[in-house]
Amino acid sequence: MAGKTDLKGLGKEYEYGFHDSTSGYAFQSGRGLTRDIVERISDMKKEPAWMREFRLSSLDIFNKKPMPTWGNTQALGDIQFDNIHYYMKPTDKQGRTWEEVPEGIKNTFDRLGIPEAERKFLAGVTAQYESEVVYHSIRKDLEKLGVLFLSMDDGLKLHPEIVKKYFGTIIPPADNKFAALNSAVWSGGSFIYVPKGVNVPIPLQAYFRINSENMGQFERTLIIADEGSFVHYIEGCTAPTYSSDSLHSAVVELIALPGAKIRYTTIQNWSKNVYNLVTKRAVAHANATVEWIDGNLGSKLTMKYPAVYLVGEGARGEILSVAFSGKDQHQDAGAKIVHAAPHTTSVVTSKSISKDGGRSSYRGLIKVHKGAVGCKSNVRCDALIMDEASRSDTYPTMEIDEEDTSIGHEASVSKIGEEQLFYLQSRGLSEAEATLMIVNGFFEPFVKELPMEYAVELNRLIELEMEGSVG
């Protein structure tokens, strides 16, 4: 993710498109999804009976549930569920030091800059490769304070009482077809519990890597911030470039108990053959805050609408998302806020750029329940279109059942301005430099919310995307 600050001499190719051999894997499921595969996953993980049941009933729901009838239905229709590998276990071991991670996988994460980032500025790291977390660590002082940061599998093993209490309660399997699929075959992801009043001062990070062709990655993340605590979790993702598609379908559940604050930052940079169909939802109790900072650069099709349910008085939700859609990409991203308690507030900011025929959509819902008096919500969507072939759409929905509220919505769509370009060029910037400056400025409200190292990385990725786009 980080550490690569050299902005010169980079090609415009997707730089994370390399892959490793899969021949040494501990286990690979065949293509397609059967009851037998779900049972084998559960067996191999030695799970309690309730989780096995949860998986199997979720499989039934997945099989029965229709595909979404919105978003990009054409691209969704192209997904070949029978062609996907639903579970791949690259190794039997999980490292607590990088030396314990198998050489080939370690090299991959080295190339991605993860161990370096960990040394420099992270409180803990999990690294997931295919279906399993192959490395995880947390700073000793945080461990002593009772902070739990484990793979979801270990969370279930070591803290079954917490997991059973919250798992699947925010996003039930029946929520949507892909949540059901994840619930049936989930593997990996992060489990975080922050005890009452504990402030985790620097971010925890998870890194997700798909390696095989036609891989399905279904991580599951559950974060519980107990009363008055704070945690910032960051996830990054990449995959090799293949000619056929892979599927990433995560479920992320956040629980911010009274007075807690969770910030969840994503920088999604999948290769352009990955379907990224993710369900992310948070519950914020009284005076709690949840912030989704959601950056979407990669993937073929992303459909993702981080949600915050404001269920306690004074709770606050913020969703800041940016999307960059290039050639053959559709970012269908958005936000969902439910005001279910009085005096709750929310801010949604969406920024998207479409170029080279790419398509960006904002799809959002603001719902205010009857009785949720004194709520405030502000939604702002800005779209920048770089050329005639590209497209941007906005689908905002508001369901306001309470009169005593203050709701604002603003939207703008602009083409990259000839006058802006001319002004910057008249000061000696080339057309490409001027364009990049305008684009970086457009994303600035997002970038400034990132830790510095990520801001540098994101700017670099944007520069890479913009290269060769004008000329």
Place this chain on the structure above:
Amino acid sequence: MATPLFEIKDLHVSVEGKKILNGLSLTVRAGETHAIMGPNGSGKSTLSYAVMGHPKYKIESGQVLYNGEDITAWPVNVRAVKGLFLAFQYPVAVPGVSVVNFLRNILKNRRGQEIDLKTFRKELKENMKVLQMDTAFANRYLNDGFSGGEKKRLEILQMALLKPSMAFLDETDSGLDIDALKVVSDGINRLASPDRGVVLITHYQRLLDYVKPGFVHVLAGGRIVRSGGPELALELEKKGYEGYVPAPVGAGAA
């Protein structure tokens, strides 16, 4: 005689098919300050945009020579890097781009090398002080939400840092109160040097109370119709442009 610093020869320019400049000629030698005055619609802004190379301003014929080289085919940024500068009448906002980041980038290109951060900060601070600009200004987004006066000061600040050898200032006095006008004029006067040329494009004479041009030209109907010394500006101030405005089409001769 040495090659003039800047020379416009019989320039014809159209904008979206409409002819605006009709054979404009102008010679500026190093060390000279010229004022081009004219009524609204005479082609003043067209001249500045055409010189800088705005893609909408099409050069139909004629030459623009900079140190003897015809620059009409040069990309906009090349003109700037080689020392041409235009202070915009309406500077454009670029949200999200900080003034300080912008300035450092444009200076790098103009000077052809990275500028040490410490040196840059010092230089910036000194120049901002001259223009009576608060240092917090540098962290704002480029022209975003700036008042008219702030925008004009930023144009002069850019000019001071870039040290162009040929500067066009398009209506730099418009929208300024008298204090701001003095500060901005002071900034322009500081740039004057024996190897630079300056062209002030203005509707009103009042800027010329503070910046003294050696040459004054009247632009009307897309060409220079009269040239003279500073006294011409005073005459225009008194009599206005009445005699220079082309009669409206179809008005008929009495």
